[in-house]
Amino acid sequence: xxxxxxxxxxxxxxxxxxxxxxxxxxxxxxxxxxxxxxxxxxxxxxxxxxxxxxxxxxxxxxxxxxxxxxxxxxxxxxxxxxxxxxxxxxxxxxxxxxxxxxxxxxxxxxxxxxxxxxxxxxxxxxxxxxxxxxxxxxxxxxxxxxxxxxxxxxxxxxxxxxxxxxxxxxxxxxxxxxxxxxxxxxxxxxxxxxxxxxxxxxxxxxxxxxxxxxxxxxxxxxxxxxxxxxxxxxxxxxxxxxxxxxxxxxxxxxxxxxxxxxxxxxxxxxxxxxxxxxxxxxxxxxxxxxxxxxxxxxxxxxxxxxxxxxxxxxxxxxxxxxxxxxxxxxxxxxxxxxxxxxxxxxxxxxxx
Numbered sequence: 001x002x003x004x005x006x007x008x009x010x011x012x013x014x015x016x017x018x019x020x021x022x023x024x025x026x027x028x029x030x031x032x033x034x035x036x037x038x039x040x041x042x043x044x045x046x047x048x049x050x051x052x053x054x055x056x057x058x059x060x061x062x063x064x065x066x067x068x069x070x071x072x073x074x075x076x077x078x079x080x081x082x083x084x085x086x087x088x089x090x091x092x093x094x095x096x097x098x099x100x101x102x103x104x105x106x107x108x109x110x111x112x113x114x115x116x117x118x119x120x121x122x123x124x125x126x127x128x129x130x131x132x133x134x135x136x137x138x139x140x141x142x143x144x145x146x147x148x149x150x151x152x153x154x155x156x157x158x159x160x161x162x163x164x165x166x167x168x169x170x171x172x173x174x175x176x177x178x179x180x181x182x183x184x185x186x187x188x189x190x191x192x193x194x195x196x197x198x199x200x201x202x203x204x205x206x207x208x209x210x211x212x213x214x215x216x217x218x219x220x221x222x223x224x225x226x227x228x229x230x231x232x233x234x235x236x237x238x239x240x241x242x243x244x245x246x247x248x249x250x251x252x253x254x255x256x257x258x259x260x261x262x263x264x265x266x267x268x269x270x271x272x273x274x275x276x277x278x279x280x281x282x283x284x285x286x287x288x289x290x291x292x293x294x295x296x297x298x299x300x301x302x303x304x305x306x307x308x309x310x311x312x313x314x315x316x317x318x319x320x321x322x323x324x325x326x327x328x329x330x331x332x333x334x335x336x337x338x339x340x341x342x343x344x345x346x347x348x349x350x351x352x
Contacts, residue, residue, distance in 0.1 A: 032093050033101040034076040036063065041228045043069035045092050050104050053088040057120055057128070071227075075101070127219065133209070134216030144168070145236040146245065165247065168233050169193035169218045170225050193218055237272055244271040263288040277301045279331060290324040291316055296331040 045051070053066040053075070062077035066088070081103070089104040120128075144164045166175070172194045178184035189195060197211045225231050230248040237243040250265040267285045274280055281296040293312075295305055305312075305328060313323045 031078040031081045031102075033078075033081070033090065033103070035073055035099045035101070036076050037074035038099065039071035039073065039227060040224050041071070043071045045069075045095065045099070047092055047095055049092045051090050051092065051101075053090050053101075055086050055088065057124075130212060130216035130219050131223075132216070133213045134220045144233070145239055146243070164235065165231060165233065167191060167193075168221075168231070170222055170231055170233075172218075172222075237270065241272065241274070245269070277304075281331065286321075287324075289321050291321050292325045292327070293323065294327040294329070296329050299330050302328045302330060 051068050053068045053073070055064055055066050056072075057065040059065070062079060062081075064075050064077070066073050066075050068090070090101040091104040093100045093102040144167065146161060146164060165171075169192055172192050175184055175189055175192055179186060179189045190199075194215065197215055201208060201211050221232065229251070230246060233245045233247075235243055235245050246269040248267050250267060252265075265285065265287045267283060269281070269283045272280045272282075278298055278301065280301060283294040285292040285294075295302065297305075305326075309323075309326060312326070316323050
């Protein structure tokens with residue numbers, strides 16, 4: 001099932017004035033090409049738009065991996081339809097309830113499959129096998145803890161957070177480069193998850209399937225980071241408290257109020273389910289020394305956050321930061337708290 005496209009549908013429907021309705025109707029009367037899997041970051045698509053799909057791999061039962069607007073899609077062709085060539089011209093046939101395409105050129109219906117086989121390198125087949133194994137990855141590997149000692153000094157906490165990201169395996173190739181150039185000790189490189197999996201295979205050859213699944217999950221996370229420019233790490237916020245941590249470097253820097261210097265903007269999100277406070281989503285945005293904090297939780301938790309704002313400001317000031325805004329919003333039951341925090345919630349009363 002393809003998820004609903006959300007706000008993108010509204011933007012698409014608002015731009016239908018340039019759509020050739022007669023041509024779109026002709027295309028949609030043909031057999032439609034379904035979408036089994038969309039990329040993590042869906043590129044903008046408009047109803048009736050013609051897009052180029054570069055075929056990367058043809059799979060059994062009419063499935064194919066195709067690159068559309070730099071996004072990797074898994075397409076499903078109906079049995080009666082054959083599409084040949086390494087590049088296909090597709091027209092967006094529908095956006096909701098499911099994303100579908102139609103061949104923009106002539107389609108051969110009911111004919112024999114004359115598709116051109118695409119040859120992939122051994123390395124590509126190996127990567128594909130790892131990604132296919134990724135869903136079987138278990139939770140056997142230890143999950144890093146962000147704050148092993150919550151009472152530690154603020155300076156050491158920052159170093160610990162940075163080390164957690166470095167040791168996540170997302171930047172393994174960068175660590176290899178640093179080791180080759182003599183900037184990283186071998187012991188540090190060997191602490192990376194990929195290196196530990198290699199040692200695990202040497203010691204336990206029978207665990208090859210499990211190791212391949214874990215390695216596939218790491219590769220999938222690396223590809224997702226490369227595509228979305230966002231780092232996602234499953235962590236423990238502190239001992240015994242699972243959390244999902246996300247870090248993003250925003251593409252466009254911001255200028256100071258007087259228009260002088262540009263400041264790089266960073267944002268980080270943390271999703272928690274606390275024993276006493278329930279679900280809590282926090283989004284922190286850092287621009288220079290200015291901090292913007294958004295919290296999404298239930299009403300009681302938000303009331304506590306508002307009452308202890310002064311303590312938050314003091315803690316940030318001790319770290320050389322200033323609280324520019326504190327946005328509080330009650331989370332909708334059943335929704336992810338993180339998405340509420342991400343959407344830019346309305347400021348609480350008395351918040352700048």
